[in-house]
Amino acid sequence: MFDAMQSLTAHHKGACLAYRQILEKLWSEQDFASIEALPFLPVRLFKHERLLSVPQSEVVKTMTSSGTSGQSVSHIFLDKQTSAMQVKVLSRIVGEFIGPRRLPMLVIDCRSTVANRLKFSARTAGILGFSMFARDVEFALDDDMSLNEERVSQFAAKNAGQPILIFGFTFIVWLHLLRWLESRSNSLALEQGILIHGGGWKQLQSQAVDHQEFRQRLLAVTGISRVHNYYGMVEQTGSIFMECEHGHLHASAWSDVIVRDPINFNPLPSGQPGLIQLLSVIPRSYPGHSLLSEDEGALLGVDDCPCGRLGAYFKVLGRIQNAETRGCSDTYT
Amino acid sequence: MTPIPDAVSRKIAVLAGSLSAISNKPVEIFNESRIEFLAQLSRYLLAHPASKALPDVVTFAYWCRHANLMRLRTLYLRDHRLRMGLGLTFHISPANVPVNFAFSMAFGLLSGNTCVLRLPRKASATADVLVQTIKTLLDEPRYLALRQVLALVQYERDDEISKFWMSEADGRIIWGGDQTVTHMRAFPCKPRSREVAFSDRYSLCVLNPVSILEMDKRVFKQFCKDLFNDVYLMDQAACSSPQLIAWIGNQEDARSAQTRLWPAVVKIAKQKYALQAVQVMDKFVQACRSALSGSHVQVIERHENLLYRMRLDAIDLHQDAYRGYFGTVHEVVLPHLDELGPIVNERYQTLTVHGIDNAFTREWIVRHQLRGIDRVVPVGRAMDMNIVWDGYDMVASLSRLIDV
Numbered sequence A: 001m002f003d004a005m006q007s008l009t010a011h012h013k014g015a016c017l018a019y020r021q022i023l024e025k026l027w028s029e030q031d032f033a034s035i036e037a038l039p040f041l042p043v044r045l046f047k048h049e050r051l052l053s054v055p056q057s058e059v060v061k062t063m064t065s066s067g068t069s070g071q072s073v074s075h076i077f078l079d080k081q082t083s084a085m086q087v088k089v090l091s092r093i094v095g096e097f098i099g100p101r102r103l104p105m106l107v108i109d110c111r112s113t114v115a116n117r118l119k120f121s122a123r124t125a126g127i128l129g130f131s132m133f134a135r136d137v138e139f140a141l142d143d144d145m146s147l148n149e150e151r152v153s154q155f156a157a158k159n160a161g162q163p164i165l166i167f168g169f170t171f172i173v174w175l176h177l178l179r180w181l182e183s184r185s186n187s188l189a190l191e192q193g194i195l196i197h198g199g200g201w202k203q204l205q206s207q208a209v210d211h212q213e214f215r216q217r218l219l220a221v222t223g224i225s226r227v228h229n230y231y232g233m234v235e236q237t238g239s240i241f242m243e244c245e246h247g248h249l250h251a252s253a254w255s256d257v258i259v260r261d262p263i264n265f266n267p268l269p270s271g272q273p274g275l276i277q278l279l280s281v282i283p284r285s286y287p288g289h290s291l292l293s294e295d296e297g298a299l300l301g302v303d304d305c306p307c308g309r310l311g312a313y314f315k316v317l318g319r320i321q322n323a324e325t326r327g328c329s330d331t332y333t
Numbered sequence B: 001m002t003p004i005p006d007a008v009s010r011k012i013a014v015l016a017g018s019l020s021a022i023s024n025k026p027v028e029i030f031n032e033s034r035i036e037f038l039a040q041l042s043r044y045l046l047a048h049p050a051s052k053a054l055p056d057v058v059t060f061a062y063w064c065r066h067a068n069l070m071r072l073r074t075l076y077l078r079d080h081r082l083r084m085g086l087g088l089t090f091h092i093s094p095a096n097v098p099v100n101f102a103f104s105m106a107f108g109l110l111s112g113n114t115c116v117l118r119l120p121r122k123a124s125a126t127a128d129v130l131v132q133t134i135k136t137l138l139d140e141p142r143y144l145a146l147r148q149v150l151a152l153v154q155y156e157r158d159d160e161i162s163k164f165w166m167s168e169a170d171g172r173i174i175w176g177g178d179q180t181v182t183h184m185r186a187f188p189c190k191p192r193s194r195e196v197a198f199s200d201r202y203s204l205c206v207l208n209p210v211s212i213l214e215m216d217k218r219v220f221k222q223f224c225k226d227l228f229n230d231v232y233l234m235d236q237a238a239c240s241s242p243q244l245i246a247w248i249g250n251q252e253d254a255r256s257a258q259t260r261l262w263p264a265v266v267k268i269a270k271q272k273y274a275l276q277a278v279q280v281m282d283k284f285v286q287a288c289r290s291a292l293s294g295s296h297v298q299v300i301e302r303h304e305n306l307l308y309r310m311r312l313d314a315i316d317l318h319q320d321a322y323r324g325y326f327g328t329v330h331e332v333v334l335p336h337l338d339e340l341g342p343i344v345n346e347r348y349q350t351l352t353v354h355g356i357d358n359a360f361t362r363e364w365i366v367r368h369q370l371r372g373i374d375r376v377v378p379v380g381r382a383m384d385m386n387i388v389w390d391g392y393d394m395v396a397s398l399s400r401l402i403d404v
Helices: A002-015 A017-026 A080-098 A122-131 A149-158 A170-183 A202-207 A211-222 B032-047 B055-063 B066-077 B100-110 B125-138 B141-148 B159-168 B177-185 B209-214 B217-232 B251-272 B277-293 B337-343 B358-367
Strands: A059-064 A075-079 A103-110 A134-141 A164-169 A193-198 A226-231 A241-243 A255-260 A274-280 A290-302 A312-319 B013-017 B082-085 B088-092 B114-118 B150-154 B171-174 B194-197 B202-207 B242-248 B297-303 B307-312 B328-334 B348-354 B375-378 B399-402
Touching (some): A002 A017, A002 A290, A017 B277, A017 B297, A075 A080, A080 A193, A103 A122, A103 A149, A103 A193, A122 A164, A134 A149, A134 A170, A170 A193, A170 A211, A211 A226, A255 A290, A255 A312, A274 B277, A290 B277, B013 B125, B032 B055, B032 B066, B032 B100, B032 B141, B055 B100, B055 B125, B088 B100, B088 B159, B100 B150, B125 B141, B125 B150, B171 B177, B177 B194, B202 B209, B217 B251, B251 B297, B251 B328, B277 B297, B277 B307, B277 B328, B328 B337, B358 B375
Parallel strands (some): A103 A164, B088 B114, B088 B171, B114 B150, B171 B194, B202 B242, B202 B348, B242 B328, B307 B328
Antiparallel strands (some): A059 A075, A226 A241, A255 A274, A290 A312, B013 B150, B297 B307
């Protein structure tokens, strides 16, 4: 991992002028002798600057972040190689949780979310990304975001006796599947389902529940017992951190995580909350292999999760909170 | 004055004082009953149990204590000429420096005016203590007369209300930066009305490296505290917070002085400044962006995340476009103060100095025919509000000189 990260750092330094300038001016007197010592960019920088490490002519796809309302969006430039790497790494990570076979897939979303290919949002990217490991994709929601229980039941019946991959964004699963069924005192029989969800609570943060409660209530109304949350960002698409049976997020063989003290960016030991830095071997066409996120979290351990998976595991505590602004300008409220 | 239309008064909440008997009749500057009122306010504030935790309230209370007001009175009355207020002054006060409405009120009252102040909707402990204390005072029978000349009000952003007051006022005091000033200025005003507008400003600090190297330990310690206060107290977001640190001298002395100064300032920041993760993120993003665009940024020295020093190899003609927050200074070494002359425009407000003679600075300002720099103060005084502020003599601006 460290070798790969070191060589990516050297690659971007050579290929991206902006990246080189930042390294030379902000990291001038440091050597990159360990993975913790490698430089990192703030993920928000991709909202402000066009950063790429390949000629523009080699860009085959530009991804944009969803971004919270009112903010500018990130632009991530992909060449063929990086784009292919995203698919490869994602399939290997997900394969570890659902097995190597392609499964029938039920998307907790509506078809129109992916119909518009011009609006390539994180939601579209997620659904399309996961569809690649599936056969026979069905959508659980109608275009008005109402749950079509009949269609879901038929899909389950059609695939009786074999596992189904169920995929959705956390806040959509919560609102349009779990709460939908709870509020109508209905239930579905999806015992064979393996739910993979991610993307966080977004505007439903006030309703957020912990993973245990989420699992219990989902089990009650759908029968789904295998649930895996994942964490990741559009700036490192493909490189996701999956939640194991014990509710811990895991780094994969293609990624790593470091938690840093906001006061000095020093790496923090397990248990201490700080800013989450994500490392991924995927980004080659843009300098996004080492990014400081705007989320707070804490490492939980390395190599010793009861689930048996190796590597670092951690938890996410949430987005850093906005502070009050002070000063003289534009203060008429 | 024009009666307040129902449509306007209905939407206004009066926090202290009253609008029903408000009068636009001025009095002479430094009127005794007003000095007495403010001095009493000072006493009440200093005795207020909540004040202890609010240094800005204490600073205001200390400023309007009886002795200081009498000192100012002597200063303003020494030519024995007659000065009266304009009449009604309307104040738009700032949300982000909550104590400033109190200063604005004091300036208006001491200049002999009636003061109607719109307070920001944003709640703050500082505003609470000030408003409550002013209200308590105005409710006392001995200050009955003040109720005709002072009202603290609040209303939602509403152009109809602002327009009424802006059109009615003989003096308009607008805090809140370029946007607010432009917005408020669009309302019609009386032909004779005057305006005091506080727009966005830029401030800098000039240091003599030799003088810092020569300081004894005790003086140096105090100096570091002073500089810390200037830079960090308002998250470096106040108009008078220094943005550019210019060392005037040779490179070697400057380097030695920097080596002495900055670690000591960072040490204070570490103890006293509650840096939040979200602020670190803003700083870090901004530092990365400066590495790209700021062609004069040679290197960005990070002292943990408490202090970022953008070291420039030269100053930009538009240096005032490069601002920092939460402890981000731009730093340059120049052989002579003259090099700074060409970059100073009308946005420059406060020059904090150390180790440079005041007479020299005055001569420099005149010789370069500067349109900016309204204050020259020693390091440590950047945040001190005064009756002369932002280039305005508040009393002169808000009163008439009557030639008898």
